[in-house]
Amino acid sequence: MPTVSMAVNGKDVSGEVEGRTLLVEFIRKNLRLTGTHVGCDTSQCGACVVHVNGRSVKSCTMLAVEAEGATVTTLEGLVKDGKMHPMQEAFRDQHGLQCGFCTPGMVMSTIDLLRVNPDPSEAEIRDWLEGNICRCTGYHNIVKAVQQVASGDAA
Amino acid sequence: MNDMLVGKPLKRKEDQRLLTGKGRYVDDIRRPGETYAVFVRSPIAHGIIKSIDKEAALAAPGVLGVFTGKDIQRDEWGSIPCGWVVTDRQGEPHKAVPHYALTPDRARYVGDHLAVVVAETYEQARDGAELVEIEFEELEPVVTLAMAMEGEQIHDLAPQNLCYDWELGSRAEIDAIFETAHHVTSLDLVNNRLVPNAMEPRAAIAEYDSGLDSYTLWSTSQNPHMLRWMLSGSVTGIPETKIRVIAPDVGGGFGMKIYCYPEETTCLWLSKVIDRPVRWTGDRSESFLADTHARDHLTTVDLAMDKDGTFLGMKIDTTANMGAYLSNYATSIPTYFYATLFAGCYKTPVIYSNVRAVFTNTSPVDAYRGAGRPEAAYLIERVVDVAAREMGMDPIDIRRRNFIKPEDFPYQTPVILTYDIGDYDASLDEALRMIDYDGFPARREEAKARGKLRGIGLACYIEACGVAPSQLIGKMGAGAGLWESGQIRFNATGTAFVLTGTHGHGQGHETTFGQIVADMFGIPIEDVELIHGDTSQVPMGMGTYGSRSLAVGGSAIVRAGEKVIEKGRKIAAHMLEASVIDIEFEQGLFSVTGTNKSVTIKEVAERAYVPLDYPEGLEPGLDETAFYDPGNFTYPAGTHICEVEIDPRTGVLEIVDWVAVDDFGTVINPMIVEGQIHGGLAQGIGQAIMENGVYDPESGQLITGSFMDYCMPRADDLPSFRVGYTCTPCTHNPLGAKGAGEAGCIAAPPTLINAIVNALDIRHIDMPATGEKLWRIARDKIAAQ
Ligand code: FES
Ligand code: FES
Numbered sequence: 059m060p061t062v063s064m065a066v067n068g069k070d071v072s073g074e075v076e077g078r079t080l081l082v083e084f085i086r087k088n089l090r091l092t093g094t095h096v097g098c099d100t101s102q103c104g105a106c107v108v109h110v111n112g113r114s115v116k117s118c119t120m121l122a123v124e125a126e127g128a129t130v131t132t133l134e135g136l137v138k139d140g141k142m143h144p145m146q147e148a149f150r151d152q153h154g155l156q157c158g159f160c161t162p163g164m165v166m167s168t169i170d171l172l173r174v175n176p177d178p179s180e181a182e183i184r185d186w187l188e189g190n191i192c193r194c195t196g197y198h199n200i201v202k203a204v205q206q207v208a209s210g211d212a213a
Numbered sequence: 214m215n216d217m218l219v220g221k222p223l224k225r226k227e228d229q230r231l232l233t234g235k236g237r238y239v240d241d242i243r244r245p246g247e248t249y250a251v252f253v254r255s256p257i258a259h260g261i262i263k264s265i266d267k268e269a270a271l272a273a274p275g276v277l278g279v280f281t282g283k284d285i286q287r288d289e290w291g292s293i294p295c296g297w298v299v300t301d302r303q304g305e306p307h308k309a310v311p312h313y314a315l316t317p318d319r320a321r322y323v324g325d326h327l328a329v330v331v332a333e334t335y336e337q338a339r340d341g342a343e344l345v346e347i348e349f350e351e352l353e354p355v356v357t358l359a360m361a362m363e364g365e366q367i368h369d370l371a372p373q374n375l376c377y378d379w380e381l382g383s384r385a386e387i388d389a390i391f392e393t394a395h396h397v398t399s400l401d402l403v404n405n406r407l408v409p410n411a412m413e414p415r416a417a418i419a420e421y422d423s424g425l426d427s428y429t430l431w432s433t434s435q436n437p438h439m440l441r442w443m444l445s446g447s448v449t450g451i452p453e454t455k456i457r458v459i460a461p462d463v464g465g466g467f468g469m470k471i472y473c474y475p476e477e478t479t480c481l482w483l484s485k486v487i488d489r490p491v492r493w494t495g496d497r498s499e500s501f502l503a504d505t506h507a508r509d510h511l512t513t514v515d516l517a518m519d520k521d522g523t524f525l526g527m528k529i530d531t532t533a534n535m536g537a538y539l540s541n542y543a544t545s546i547p548t549y550f551y552a553t554l555f556a557g558c559y560k561t562p563v564i565y566s567n568v569r570a571v572f573t574n575t576s577p578v579d580a581y582r583g584a585g586r587p588e589a590a591y592l593i594e595r596v597v598d599v600a601a602r603e604m605g606m607d608p609i610d611i612r613r614r615n616f617i618k619p620e621d622f623p624y625q626t627p628v629i630l631t632y633d634i635g636d637y638d639a640s641l642d643e644a645l646r647m648i649d650y651d652g653f654p655a656r657r658e659e660a661k662a663r664g665k666l667r668g669i670g671l672a673c674y675i676e677a678c679g680v681a682p683s684q685l686i687g688k689m690g691a692g693a694g695l696w697e698s699g700q701i702r703f704n705a706t707g708t709a710f711v712l713t714g715t716h717g718h719g720q721g722h723e724t725t726f727g728q729i730v731a732d733m734f735g736i737p738i739e740d741v742e743l744i745h746g747d748t749s750q751v752p753m754g755m756g757t758y759g760s761r762s763l764a765v766g767g768s769a770i771v772r773a774g775e776k777v778i779e780k781g782r783k784i785a786a787h788m789l790e791a792s793v794i795d796i797e798f799e800q801g802l803f804s805v806t807g808t809n810k811s812v813t814i815k816e817v818a819e820r821a822y823v824p825l826d827y828p829e830g831l832e833p834g835l836d837e838t839a840f841y842d843p844g845n846f847t848y849p850a851g852t853h854i855c856e857v858e859i860d861p862r863t864g865v866l867e868i869v870d871w872v873a874v875d876d877f878g879t880v881i882n883p884m885i886v887e888g889q890i891h892g893g894l895a896q897g898i899g900q901a902i903m904e905n906g907v908y909d910p911e912s913g914q915l916i917t918g919s920f921m922d923y924c925m926p927r928a929d930d931l932p933s934f935r936v937g938y939t940c941t942p943c944t945h946n947p948l949g950a951k952g953a954g955e956a957g958c959i960a961a962p963p964t965l966i967n968a969i970v971n972a973l974d975i976r977h978i979d980m981p982a983t984g985e986k987l988w989r990i991a992r993d994k995i996a997a998q
Contacts, residue, residue, distance in 0.1 A: 159413040194892045
């Protein structure tokens, strides 16, 4: 079995994987980082979004071996010195999560949105979230969370 | 002293762990020595199983066993039950067809569970499952409702595939009314099949402890105690004392995770056979195939009126799809959670309904957010709108004319239920104000100038929540009561555990119940810890569905709190050297009436566990349990109004405004309640314009079997919502709360369809009103001009 090495949440990790092992499986099973979720088998739901080399990626669309040498950040890696990332804070402030299952993908994805577009309109936020499905919130408060971070206001 | 927390939009206690990746969902849990189960599902919709060849799978690497229905039957495990007996027009109970964890004889839908492969790894189990060879004698599948009663018989017990033919009301009485009515509005409706699609797929881990001869089952369940009860009492015969069910963090349920399913039942059986933990996590394709589906009715409704538009009587004829087997509550949904709501907000004096429930070769159908009540609200609010159109009346006027008025409560409907309280005009007025109803014609003109067709639509819905008063549902055929238990256990340091038999999977129970208990005892919410979802910790429970957690579960917690206060008064009397009748309790302080002598709840809690100087008869401890059985359903109601714009050249629909005004009685946490409305609206809008569970009518294959084919509402399909409240507190529970979980999902479909038909100036359009349908209608209209 091939061995794969990468930096995940600032730590160098490596592990044996099958050629068919997906990055999300490597993260969840090998690394036991279960904050990243699997909500579908057709790469539609976005529950699995992580950052690979600073960009949001659906980790179910990538083989673990493709991430060889990459820098990966998951939801767990956003917490610095016990403090949540402003996007995590905003999801809490705005009630942008209910069951929390889509949340890892939503948070990782919207952080990337603000990287490429620091001041998105409501329509741009909604458009960006095309690839992330939430069954609980109706998206209303997720949009508000992104707006909170973009505007720099805390709730 | 604390500020009161009830009524405040407190941020949620559960968010810290869920936002940092520390949530614990079933698939996140690992057990030492665990094995993986993968199910072999039927690739065909209907066929007799001729043979199952396990050999190749058994020889595959890592495979520990391959099992079929015959193997489970040898252990005499019984059928998964349907717990609600619906009695048909002839006085016969519904056809209780068997539903085994692994089907031993015949495949009845695509996805039916025929065998299971257990292996050391998931990949090996999956590879093994591919190697199981099944031979069928294929039978003609029965797919659509229209063909159900003529098609091949699916169960020996159910001729014509009829589960029951049920009625409520008197046919003779309704016929007499229709003979003399001034006008009858008649409407045929499709209530489209939905796939619930909680974002977390179902999952289970079962572990057998041979030393204790007992089982632990981790399950993505909305009601762990009920699951334990069914597994013990109906399926396995294993005592309840030997089964522990744990439902940890659960990623959404919406009704679909209420039930006892074949997969977890099979895992439980396997855990002893393999004698190692057995885990199964469904993938999304399996969710589509084998989660319970929802709705799926064909209905004709007739509304009789006098010349002023006063409703005289309503007649409903529905064919409802049960799918291939009966899920746990399937029979009750299109009967007692549907036909009992047909009065809506109106004083219709006579109502008659006839419901035929039929089996088809499709996934079982059961409750999904709203469960029967969205179907009822859709039918009422659509036919009322069409009636207004036919009578040349304003849709607001026809509703107001027929509303049950505040002075009419309690109001006995002609369909069993008695509404305790409400003010439907108040919600309607507020919604009209918020949307600026009078300004609509100008907005329509302005849209027209931009080439858009703008429409406005409203719905005045009612629902029966706080499920449910046991005596009443017992008369309707329920096999269990729907009380709830609550326990408050103070610790010696003054912190408190709250235990509830309800289960939170997104609703924020840890916060809402924390607010209630913190206020009740004047302690910080941080000192209150909710325990739920574990049958070995929580005394008893009936779970979460039917907007019951707060109205029923919260009431049980309040009752337990009252008992704690009673007990605390005795301890305080001893501490303060006063008599118990002189002890008052307020804001966390026990004090002697008319003095400034007092002790805090914290001091009382400590003394409860340090009873060194207790007098005779005073019992240590501060830990009380209460069971609460509601006296009635609760009746949340409200008005939703939306405005849409349709581009006639493309059929593209935009929801440009949505106003939701709901009366949920007392609101504990408005932030959480608003979130519930938003989420319900998304699901209701999904049903109205996007979602549709479709099987190929010839082959019975599920065509909409993935997120690529089944249209889930995405962020850019939805607007932001405007939410308002009115409040008539529930009269019969200690919180005055009615429940808020399902309202959006109930109100949205008629609201949106009414707006769409208004925009297009047509009589009716069936759900889902997709862009293609809208475009065709608009095109034909333009062509006709
Ligand atoms: S799990 Fe990756 S998109 Fe659904
Ligand atoms: S919060 Fe439950 S799916 Fe988004």
